[in-house]
Every structure is written in structure tokens, then in C-alpha cells.
Amino acid sequence: MTVYQLIVHSEFNKRYFMGSDIALLQLHLSVNFTSHILPACLPGPTTKLPVHSSCWITGWGMITEDDFLASPLQLQEGEVGIVDSEVCKMYFQSPDSSSSEYSIHEDMFCAGDLMTGKSICRGDSGGPLVCKLNSSTWFLMGLSSWSLACRYPISPSVFTRLTYFSSWINEKQRTSPNPEPSFAPPQEKPPILSDFTSLGTVHKPSTCMTLVFSQTLLLLLISLRTL
Incomplete structure (x- = not known):
């Protein structure tokens, strides 16, 4: 898909560090859903995760x-639990109390x-x-954003909260008309995922991206077959 x-x-x-870590990709053409390609729903601003919710992360990092x-670079998945924010903050406290x-x-x-x-690691951003x-x-509740080094002992991973950005996503959907399909470049076979030289650091991953659900503005597509 192009x-x-x-x-x-814009923020x-x-x-603050990795704040508003979200971007949207608008595609030239809409995605054809199949038994192997299904959309995850976008949560509303009031969607709540029940206490002790169990969720899944996936990535090729x-x-x-x-x-x-x-090789063969099989998509990895892991079941994780939601960590209370106040508890999570303790993992990222600096010895220097003036540093945040x-x-x-x-x-x-x-x-x-x-x-x-189980946690995100380099290359899993977005x-x-x-x-x-x-x-x-x-429901797509979070986007992999950042974490400390992924080695023992593992700290919680930090995710962009999708409910916080639901209004921003809806606004961008509303103000981004679908492109003319005839202008779309030819669809090509995707490249083999073999270049890991641009994974970046675990502390400062690149901007998280998601595809938002609505014709050519699509919510991140994931294969739910293995979940």
C-alpha cells in the first residue's frame, strides 16, 4: 500500500519527552479486508479499560x-497487563529529583x-x-512509544493513549478528503524486512504511526488470526 x-x-x-507521540498515514487507496486482514476498532474518548485488563502487543523489533x-522474521506477539500510572512512574524516577x-x-x-x-524493544515503535x-x-488502545533498555530486569513499556487523541484523529479524518484513486502509484510487492540498521535507540524511538479507520484513512491493520 502506498x-x-x-x-x-504538531505537539x-x-x-515533554515523547509527548503527543502519534501520526497518521493516509493511504492512496482503501484496504481490502480479508480473513487475514481485519481492522481494530478506534476507542472513543470515554472508552475505559477494566482493571487488570490483558492486552496484546505485536512487532518485528x-x-x-x-x-x-x-529469519524468517515472524511477527512476534506478547500478552501484557496494564500497569497503574502511579506505579509506572516509579520505574522512571531519576536519582536527580530535579530531572524529569x-x-x-x-x-x-x-x-x-x-x-x-514481555515488553516492546527497539524497532517496535508505532x-x-x-x-x-x-x-x-x-480495540486499538495504545501505540508502542518508548521504554528503558529491554534487558533484565524489564521495566514497563510506555504507550501512546489512543483515547486521549480520539478527537484529534476524528478532526484529521474530517479535514482530509480521500485522494483521487487514479493518481495512486502502482501497488508493488512489499520489500523483505531485512534492513535493521535504522531501528534507532530504545529511549528515543521515531514518531509512532497508526493508520486510522475510515476508507483510505485507516486504523492500524493487524492480523488477528494468531491472537
């Missing part, structure tokens, strides 16, 4: 801080499995955190 327009949040990384995902480089704000939330060490909220419907 991208028509990239919409980066990204301006007010590194397995550990030092180990790349081995890493902090948890209202547009973020934390998740992870501290017992098994990936989905999905939760099944009503026994049958998957």
Missing part, C-alpha cells in the same frame, strides 16, 4: 537489547509483563497494543 499523506501531531516531543529478530526527562503523562499509559519480561473489550471486539 502512502498519500503523513500527518504528524510531538515539544512539551529486536528480541532483546542485543539480539535481532531472526522520562515521565508519564496523561497522553500515555504503561503496560508489560514484569514476571516473564506498533499496536490491542485489547478485547467485549469478548469479541478488538
Whole structure:
């Protein structure tokens, strides 16, 4: 699929570290849903995650801080729990009380499995955190944003909170008309995912991206077959 327009949040990384870490990709053409490609629903501003919700993260990033995902680069998944923000903040406290480089704000939330060490790692930025909220419907509740180094002992991972940005997403949908399909470039076979030289650092991953649901402005598409 080819991208028509990239919409980066105007406040990204301006007010505090990794704040407003979200961008939208508007495609030239709408995606054809199949039994292997299904949309995850976009939560509204009041959508709540029940206490002790269990959710899933997926990505093609590194397995550990030092180990790349081995061929054939199979999509990785992990079940994680939501971590209370006040508890999460303790993991990112600096020895220098005047320093607040890493902090948890209202547009973020934390998740992870501290017992098994499941977390996001380098190369996972922008990936989905999905939760099944009503026994049958998957919602995209978070985007992989940042974390400390993914080595033992594992700290919670930090995700962009989608409910916080639901109004912004709706506004961009409303003000971004669909492109003329005849102008779309030819669709090509996707490249093999073999270049890991641009994964960046785990502390400052690149801008998270999601595809938003509505014709050519689509919510992040994920295969739910293995969940």
C-alpha cells in the first residue's frame, strides 16, 4: 500500500519527552479486508479499560537489547497487563529529583509483563497494543512509544493513549478528503524486512504511526488470526 499523506501531531516531543507521540498515514487507496486482514476498532474518548485488563502487543523489533529478530522474521506477539500510572512512574524516577526527562503523562499509559519480561524493544515503535473489550471486539488502545533498555530486569513499556487523541484523529479524518484513486502509484510487492540498521535507540524511538479507520484513512491493520 502506498502512502498519500503523513500527518504528524504538531505537539510531538515539544512539551515533554515523547509527548503527543502519534501520526497518521493516509493511504492512496482503501484496504481490502480479508480473513487475514481485519481492522481494530478506534476507542472513543470515554472508552475505559477494566482493571487488570490483558492486552496484546505485536512487532518485528529486536528480541532483546542485543539480539535481532531472526529469519524468517515472524511477527512476534506478547500478552501484557496494564500497569497503574502511579506505579509506572516509579520505574522512571531519576536519582536527580530535579530531572524529569522520562515521565508519564496523561497522553500515555504503561503496560508489560514484569514476571516473564514481555515488553516492546527497539524497532517496535508505532506498533499496536490491542485489547478485547467485549469478548469479541478488538480495540486499538495504545501505540508502542518508548521504554528503558529491554534487558533484565524489564521495566514497563510506555504507550501512546489512543483515547486521549480520539478527537484529534476524528478532526484529521474530517479535514482530509480521500485522494483521487487514479493518481495512486502502482501497488508493488512489499520489500523483505531485512534492513535493521535504522531501528534507532530504545529511549528515543521515531514518531509512532497508526493508520486510522475510515476508507483510505485507516486504523492500524493487524492480523488477528494468531491472537
